[in-house]
Amino acid sequence: MSSQSVTSSKNAVYTREEVAKHNKKGDLWVIIDTKVFDLSRFSNLHPGGLNVLLDEEVAGQECTKIFFSLHRQEVLQKPAYARLQIGTIKDETATIQAPVPGDISRVPYAEPTWLTQGYYSPYFKESHKALQVAMRKFVDEIIYPDAQACEENGKRISQSVLDAMAEKNIHAMRLGPGKHLKGLTLMDGIVKPEEFDYFHEMVLTQELVRVGARGYGDGMLGGMVIGLPPVMNFGNDELKKKVMPEVLSAKKFICLAVTEAFAGSDVAGLKTTAVKTEDGKHWIVNGTKKWITNGHFADYFTTPCKTDGGLTAIMIERGPGVETSPIKTSYSSTAGTAYVTFDNVKVPVENTLGPEDAGLLVILSNFNHERWVMLCASARSQRLVVEECLKWVNQREVFGKPLVSQAVIRHKLAGMIARVESVQAWLENITYQMTKMSYKQQSNKLAGQIAFAKTFATRSAQETAADAVQIFGGRGITKTGMGRFIEHYHRTVVFDSVLGGAEDVLGDLGVRQAIKQMPKTARL
Template sequence: MATQSNTSTKTFTRDEVSKHRTKGDLWIIIDSKVYDISRFANLHPGGLNVLLDEEVAGQDATKIFFGLHRHEVLLKPAYARLQIGTLQDESPVILAPIPGQISTVPYGEPTWLTNGYYSPYFKESHRALQKAFRKFVDEVIYPDAQACEESGKRLSQSVVDLMAEKNINAMRLGPGKHLKGLTLMDGVVQPEEFDYFHEMILNQEVSRIGARGYGDGLLAGMVIGLPPVLNFGSEELKRKVIPEVFGGKKFICLAISEAFAGSDVAGLKTTATKTEDGKHWIVNGTKKWITNGTFAGYFTVGCRTEGGFTVILVERGEGVETMPIKTSYSSAAGTAYITFDNVKVPVENTLGPEDAGLIVMLSNFNHERWVMTCVSIRSQRMVVEECMKWVNQREVFGRPLVSQAVIRHKLAGMIARVESAQAWLENVTYQMTKMSYKQQSAKLAGQIGFIKMYATRTAQETAADAVQIFGGRGITKTGMGRFIEHYHRTVTFDSLLGGAEDVLGDLGVRQAIKQMPKNARL
């Protein structure tokens, strides 16, 4: 046995480890690393007897460990400290993930990121942004996401500040004039070359965190609430609001949905009436299911006005009250019920034409649904990767789970769904890069409606299959199947937000029917 002073560099033979197999003197081997769990044994959630089993105590427990625990457990400081050395002449097989690393699991990445495959859509700047942003997500966003998803607290201000520093908030609104003069992600992509594929990368990389509530809490309200200000606000209003939001000093949300009206904009009951001098709006009413509403400083509000429907930017202040709504996912999303009680708002905060607010709202629906589609598809791929890992390490009846034909059949369906959805998404995204905003509205509203419907429906199929593959672990909030349980519990959010599946499917058909040639016959 080596005698280096640093215990983590000590080496042991398997025979030496096997001598430590009793209560109070208990060692085990996991992936060539030796752990002294003598003091920890009584604290083990599974009980002491499990550790004293003859296949565990003093033995190589690698297979047993990875049948019950995720690798991340070994990386936690409390457990990492239990390591006292390594096995002589042996090296770990299962390595800790490296921030920014590309997965080598088949279908764990979209084809364009998979070694040996090609794509006509992605350039070097796309790959550079993906590499830099994934590292940022792994190192900065992921740990905050796991903590906040559990605690229900909104994202940490330190994360917001780092995102602002790299102009991530600005990039999440897609290509446009708002990026001019900014240094994007430390310069890996220039503002003038930033396109919808770059934005797609940001959306898909964020979704890898496996924390759906936090994902929406990661300023999703900004993505849908700020564009009306950016595109329809006065220059003075934009000079004030946009730097605050991009800089992470204030948050913004979109407040359209109501308890009575839901997605029926024509049925909104929130009102805005002008004061006698015509200088202010007085806003009254309620909004419900508003993402980021609990911590927003600005609210992009849809109001019924005398001549129709008007969108107004309301700043948090007297008469504005927000209350959290408990939903299936974490309150980290900041989902809120909002009350406006005689809120006085300057008329300069009107976004777009008075009484023509429907144009303001519809202008961003395609982009909003496209973003949700990006997220839904990449989240499905994360589940595919989880399942691929699990079926290869889980043994049943003395054989890997993947040896079961029914399991392979489920995997085949999951892979086919996510690959087809990603291919469709990339095609639609390419069309977006070639079309003006007006052309996108005319030609892609139906396509985007269809692909969102398809993505969220296939997501629910994949969620159901994944639970069956993981069994009891797939309905347990901790341990091996925790990401599967979370995904299955929260997957329906995407099927409702931005338009329910049936509504979007009908939208696509109606748009297609409008384009039917009059001379078309069987």
């Protein structure tokens, strides 16, 4: 039977003996997990060359094990390759299950325990679980494909994705619980605004992280998460009425423009200045900001400026005198990382956030939430690596045995799992405290805890990334193929350790907070 005479229907059924006859150039079939593929015309286009396919263990043969040692499952789901399938093997059932949008992974430790069947949690209620189900499906179907494309081509997140998120009020939920949610329908009514708490926000953040594209993750309006709260909490009513609907509907974009090349983590040492005009109606802003997430496409810049009495926080609208240029970093330019220049920018005094000369308080007030969000993200992204590694060591064979049979590999996996479970447990405890404390209490009691937890998480993540590369070997440093998520993670994992406060700075903050609380009576 020639390949030309074969029906093109995927419903056709063949025996293994029939497939085995198609084993030469121009007439080449293979079997992958009971599915029969006709590679006759594709063989000359095969990236590995024709000779690989003509190997006696491949041509006309069962090559599931060989295929999955070289290719990710998603390859078979691409239209260009899926249409090569011409049928299935008679009386046999596929053993490998393709993921379905919204699925919970059954790989051990790939999900936090509250999502794993047979485990319990005192923190997560039915509304948290319902939100997770809806968000998982939304991310898999709407966000994930866009994330993979944009991370590669460096383009901004698609407006259609932002619009879909706005329709579900996801942008608003990412700012946490509060009055800004009043009257909104959250994720088609799955959770009521008055019920929404920090565990709901954790669910939201951790599901978004699963796209496995770090630059896109920040490009997904990370600037809004840190730039809009100062406007929401310290802006006057008119400013909030104008800016918040625009940003939460993703019609306009905002960023937090704090960091400068001169100051780094030293917020008090910023050099950008704001001087009032003689009539007192405007600020004239001059200076530069660097490494500003979303800055390249932002319409609004929440900006601390040096004023006569200290620092003043001002919301600056893009206009004359505001220039942005992209900064190339280790992750995709889809994040919009920018160098921002303010050259005699005229800003209405009504755009002042909080009291004049009290800008340090305004900016610092949101740092806990920012770091907590990054802690949520770090915890979940480490699970992606754990899942990738567990799948790989189970299917990869070396020296005639599965890779997991190597004790050194199991030792690395043990460390990964212990770290990610520790981070998640600490995170859940901190989150529970947040649900019971006022914002002021959180600042007093949790700033150090969050700083320590974020530092522990980001250091753990870097160790996990390094171990994962060793497990994947050369594939772990290759941008495509089996180890592409590992390569990406290893290359971008340090962003979490720098953004929101470098590890050393946060560790020092945590110790200083602890020392402040030391009882005067304590002695050895």
